[in-house]
Amino acid sequence: AHDLDALWPAVRAARRLRRPLVYDSHEFWIEQSSLVNRPLVRSFWSLLERHLIKRVDRVITVSQSIAESLTTRYGLGGVVILRNFPLFREKVQSDLIRETLDLPANRPIVLYQGGFLTENGLREQIEAAAGFGDAALVLIGDGPSEKALKEQVRAGGLQDRVYFIDRVPFHQLHDYTCSADLGLCLIKGAGKSFYYSLPNKLFEYMMAGLPVVASNFPEMQRVVSKTDTGVTIDPTDIDAIRQQVTQLLSDEKRRAACSQACLDAAQHYHWEREAGQLTDLYSTLG
Template identity: 25%
Template sequence: MKKVCVITSIHSPFDGRIYHKQCKSLKRAGYDVVLIAPEPEVMESNDIPLITFKRPTSIKQRIMVIYRMYNLAKKTNADIYHFHDPELMIVGFMIETFLKKPVIYDIHEHYPNTIMGRDYIPSAIKIPMKMAYICVEKLALLKISGVIYTTDEIGKRYGRYNGCKIENYPLKEMFPARKREKDPNQLIYLGGITKIRGVLELVEGFSLALKEKPNARLLFLGSFESEAFEQEVHNQIAQKGIGENVSFISRVPYEQISSYVDQSAIGILPYLPYPNHLVALPNKLFEYMAANNAIIASDFPHYARVITDSNGGMVINPEDPKDIAAKITQLLSIPEETRELGKNARKAFENKYNWSCEEKKLLGFYRSLLQR
């Protein structure tokens, strides 16, 4: 039995992509899997051995944890290593160099674009930080055996390397086919509540839609990026006088997400056109599809391709609250057509946009690396 060591320095050990999809798929395929990850806030039942450590809370701590990650990984004596965070590139390089074991770098985002889009990074150091990342990545990839990435747009950076495109599609078992009465007036926003994801524009647009559809409700399921932004959003809601129509639920265990999405008729993804959003494809889009939600999403080309392919929704200009309001009002005004869009989205999820399709690619990539 081949042993796999999966490593993350910042994600929860029960992360949907890392734990519930990749680790469990590898275990079902007969691999002995161990996961190195930060201590969780709440321990969940698990069937994957965990090695945990105190979560780093600053960029400095994220860098300092590198040497410890290498030692923890070395002790597992695995046959193949799979890491998920950019600061672990050095760990991957060390494993390939000193342990002579194959290593996979799992790239979740277009990190140079991500750096440029982070408001908390001072503008003066964004470009130097971006260039430093690119240089370190090029050096690390001279040694690292394989790269996993999402979307063709992100994959363009890795054409010269041994790569595999694996999307973060939802699990079929998490969204079983079932007939549940939806709330025709409820929209859901799923994921981190941040400024660059268009939350302020969404609240403004929703307040405009309420003038024609006063029974509409908007549910946010996720955590705020900061206390300051949380206060800003609540101030906006209070100023608009729409507090009774907007509700918030903080982070819930991964397995419970579907129960909230299932209740809603419309899923909304109003991300602003920041560099990383223009190339990455958020899993929330496909979770809406899996839950029979009609979709309202930003008019980025790669979002539009999915929506057009599935005939499961419509696109918006995320920077225009009036356009957001118009699309919300349109879908709430035609519940029969909204249900039909949701059915179309669900059908596309069942046939194409689900994890079982991606699992085969993951296992095939592992086999190719271990055979080499």
Template identity: 30%
Template sequence: MLTTTHRPHDGRIFEKEAKSLAKEHDVTIIAPSDAGSFGEDGGVRVVAVRKPASNLLHPVTLWRAFRACLDLECDVYHCHEPDALLIGVLAKYLKGKQLVYDIHEHWPSEIPFDLGIRNGTPAQRALSTLVSSVEIALTHLAESTFAVSESVAARFRERGFEPTILSNYSIADLDIPYNPDRNGRNLMLMAGSMQSFHGVGKCIEAVCRVRERYPDVSLTLVGNVRENLDAGIGGSGESGFITSTGFLPYRAMYEKLSEGTAGLLVFQPTYYNISIGLPNKLFDYMLLGLPVIASDLPEIRMVVNRADCGILVDPSSVSDIADAITYIFDHPEEARRMGANGRQAVLETYNWSRMEADLLQTYRSLSTTSSTME
């Protein structure tokens, strides 16, 4: 497993894919970290390559990841970003191994955003075209592909690829707290690293409005809050009803979320990758029986409507978000019903065990192909 941007214990890469593959294979994750280290966790070997403090030195991270790849003996390089795929291609041909590309995002829109290039500008369009062309060319050199959703897979299907869909469904058989009789008015908003597109500001404004009717409402931000957002929260006089947990380990995250009465997922569709997103946190809320207040975006809408597990809102409208929160508090029985629906949908349909079966079967096919070639 090779990632150049995700942390070593990422929810999708480590908790789901690597631990699932470790049931049948020896698995090593190479990932960037603030400090380089080696170790084993949950049957998975973790090699953390030290990343520089500045993002401008990202090529140094790539070089260190490439060196780590060459130092390890493996049969398959499973890559999670376009630059990781480039490293995987080089390692594949230097060492004669197989290559898997795992497509988490719509990278032609994600990479310009990450670089601070404004959406819709000539520079953004040019870089988007370049990223797409290079990514497709490198993907032709992979033996197999995965995609996080049908929307993300669409661009590849148009070019003749058939990615296996591995959605960010929750691990339903975890021993996690579940309380069907929720009390209180504690809203949850979760993100690994909170950015402006997570709608934190909109949610704070909405909660302020709701407090006029329900003064005991609180908002818990589960995850790291970026400095520019943290300054706004800390200076607003709202700290009494807004708390931030910082990064939490996997189980601690679930324990904190279980204290909530509803989950907020108000992605702002500021660029294309956000518009088609289907994030882990939606299914995590559902697994815990939290009714969701979610952005009315294509992939999210399909799940929420099918499961009847929450309320869809215009994420740009503070009034829409506030009205949805108020409805949840005004109708506690309906909120419990939606939460129960969401949990049942995860247990029956949106659970990782279904994805694990497809992941393992794809790797069995790779093993068969490798044996045939030998």
């Protein structure tokens, strides 16, 4: 069962077919931002999960923090941490962003890639971009906040500092990523699902050799601190975003060291290394 909304029918199917059941608590469902201010709805999902989780054979989740929370909340044992890493990609030589936007070859690119969602910190990143010096902030993707973000750029007179590229096919995304200089992963902590998250883009940036500026939340901070691949900050602190981006861009020696650390870390943080835990788990179920 992939997340809580699929668990009830999965429990029924497993019981009818007499098959073992694995529950993948991928999104930390009851701690999603959409439920933060909806206590009655959240209580319903919480009671449902407490009732159904007793009927599963194994539980999987995506981070240590979520595993610890589920263990404490429901008295579980042996929650398997299966991090949702991307497939490994080698860094490629690319200048695709500058070519697409007709930007000078020497203009630094600060990149965000992913969904344009309310809690992804994009409003703060756009506001901070006014102080990125000669660097361009490039947002690749789409989503429900796109219109509001473009209006923010227009209203702030930031059209020469903030650029949008429509969502690109996934098999092409890596070439765009490799053409940037710095990656932003500044999701906001609205709900513990986000607070304990470990976004794919963090590791996609590493595979492209991009030093990262990430949220100072437990999982992201653990990875960035361990690998020395960038910095972590409060994602709502616009001055801190501006300061850390400009410092990394102006310090060529540090940026080069972080870039190499990213490529080194990418050799470990990819799905091919992680997948064995999943096959091992299934092999124990018979």
